[in-house]
Amino acid sequence: MKVQNPILKGFHPDPCICRVGDTFYLATSTFEWYPGVEIHASQDLKNWTLVSRPLIDQKHINLRGIPDSAGIWAPALSYSDGKFWLIYTISYQIDGNYKDVKNYVTVSDQISEGWSDPIFLNSSGFDPSFFHDEDNRKYLVNVCWDYRPLPGKTKFSGLVLQEYDHDKKALVGKQKVIYKGSSTGGCEGPHLMKKDGWYYIIAAEGGTGRHHSISVSRSKNLFGPYEFSPFSPLMTSYHYPDNVIQKAGHGNLVQTSTGDWFLVHLCSRYYGVSKSSPLGRETALQELIWENGWPRLKHGTNEPQMTVNVPYSTTEEPKNETHATFDRPLGSEWMTLRTPFDDKLSLSANPGKLRLYGGDSLSSLFNQSLIARKWQSVHFLAETALSFKPKSYQQLAGLVCYYNTKCWIFLNVTRDEFSSRRIVNITVNDNGTITDPLRGLYGYIPEQSDTIILRMLVKNARIKCSYSVDGEHFFQIGQWFNGEKLSDQYLSGWAYTGAVVGLTAVDFNLKDSYADFDYFIYREN
The missing domain is CATH 2.115.10.20 (Glycosyl hydrolase domain; family 43)
Structure with missing residues (x-):
């Protein structure tokens, strides 16, 4: 075989x-x-x-x-x-x-x-x-x-x-x-x-x-x-x-x-x-x-x-995919950075939801609230739905493709200080250089919308972001991002791991905010 x-x-x-x-x-x-x-x-x-x-x-x-x-x-x-x-x-x-x-x-x-x-x-x-x-x-x-x-x-x-x-x-x-x-x-x-x-x-x-x-x-x-x-x-x-x-x-x-x-x-x-x-x-x-x-x-x-x-009769390899609902313990595919899961999340605070508490930035070495699963293909769809009411631009939550503290693409919900409205934004760390590629062309979320769906489509390691407030109409934001950069060849310094995709919450103020996630999907194309 x-x-x-x-x-x-x-x-x-x-x-x-x-x-x-x-x-x-x-x-x-x-x-x-x-x-x-x-x-x-x-x-x-x-x-x-x-x-x-x-x-x-x-x-x-x-x-x-x-x-x-x-x-x-x-x-x-x-x-x-x-x-x-x-x-x-x-x-x-x-x-x-x-x-x-x-x-x-x-x-x-x-x-x-x-x-x-x-x-x-x-x-x-x-x-x-x-x-x-x-x-x-x-x-x-x-x-x-x-x-x-x-x-x-x-x-x-x-x-x-x-x-x-x-x-x-x-x-x-x-x-x-x-x-x-x-x-x-x-x-x-x-x-x-x-x-x-x-x-x-x-x-x-x-x-x-x-x-x-x-x-x-x-x-x-x-x-x-x-x-x-x-x-x-x-x-x-x-x-x-x-x-x-x-x-x-x-x-x-x-x-x-x-x-x-x-x-x-x-x-x-x-x-x-x-x-x-x-x-x-x-x-x-x-x-x-x-x-x-x-x-x-x-x-x-x-x-x-x-x-x-191999000298064995083998079955067909199952597809690498995740469809996680949070009315049960986290599956074995999940990992988190540096500290135990219990330090950053709860599955009981809002039953049926995964509550992530706002932690450090994605460039921190200490208390990030990030849980993720590994990329196992360069062609996949990742999606989540979350309820999140940030008070300011200092509170963010959403979906991230991540390599390490120097390189990530963060599709997030936050609040715009000028319009006082919730927005969908993208923040990128390109080998230590932080950018806001939307430059004000945010996705604006109606205040009556409780749940926001975030999606990352990955094709040939290129990443396209979109969002929806009703589950039917999706709005694409930003350009195609180069996911090849999420690799040890691109990064400066030692890098021995691999790209992951997952959920995160950040709070730069009182560390008292949280986001409730309904589900997470990873499906290879």
Whole structure:
């Protein structure tokens, strides 16, 4: 049966896969988005269901104030001793010489619940993972970060290995550098595995841009030395600029119950003349074979493939769409920025409605009232209906396409101070430059109209805004906006996530306003 890449569309970076029985589990990064780490499950490697957000109840997860694309990095999921083990990094800084990080492990008997209080591991670097050896000993491998601004020094100073004692809940013994990486540089995202008496390091190299790749090395001794694969790199998109799949790297291996081997990995798809990737970093799948004790892509080169074969009978992939009414708990597709949902919304204040309380601006790193779902296509319709009575231009609520604090398109209801009327307006943040493209040509809302419908139509990543006060007649406002800008290629600084669309409320005055939303629709065209 053929599977089309990517297997997880939209913002699903840094995948890590493991198999338990006949079920595959795949963890991905969430960065500044709460509740942190998503775990999907599949029986066939094609159709995936979100089954766990293991950090949702962890009290130490406080992302308020962290920079864009910091936060929860590179979860590593494994299964041993009848338990699931999840290791992850919390990054508090992303620019400059320093990486202020903390690495944790949490454990559970079940994938969907019961995750233990986190155990702090170390802060020497990032992208940690566990290796469970055959003698029931456990080892932590992670990138060691060298902050020192000395001539000839590289920030990636090697992969370090140290034993972990779960009874003591601590690392024990001496930390040792076991691998320096290849000449490609930037070795990160390491995973250790053992096969046929060899220890293998699967690691990402070349940075997270177009040079991204996956390397393989092996040793008869866990602590090395490790020799580099003659088939190197295992995979990269760098030499294949016309391939739909770009930035291929950061992943790990899994064997099926039928004995077949697969690689899951990060990738991006480019759109338009700008070759940007508003869908962000996605998760793809490749077939593997073993040749002379080394893994290779099955088709014989290191170029990632758009279509792979899986040894299962699969059903048709369901459409990615949301039709949310708010007479029930929020669905698993929803995310929010930096702080828990309860800090910014209520489903009981006005039963059947989602009440969002006015928070900080969309450029804040602290208390935004924004909930959203991921773009999973560059062709979709997003729509909501809201009741909102702003007192001034300092109170706004509506629909937003958002990448990070530097880049968003906000279709909002607010009040015009000159006419004293409610209006529909558009505010744009273009890489840190805020503009009001309507320049006074607002949509005016009759005071007797209680509900306003807002709509964003996205075609080829171009965004058109419209509104209605009766549900039948829609008025288009503004030009087509370039949604390709909602991507890491366009933005200045580090950007590792992907475009989302969602609901937000802002209050620059007393923080006492709120908007009641009736529903939210995301439907791919």
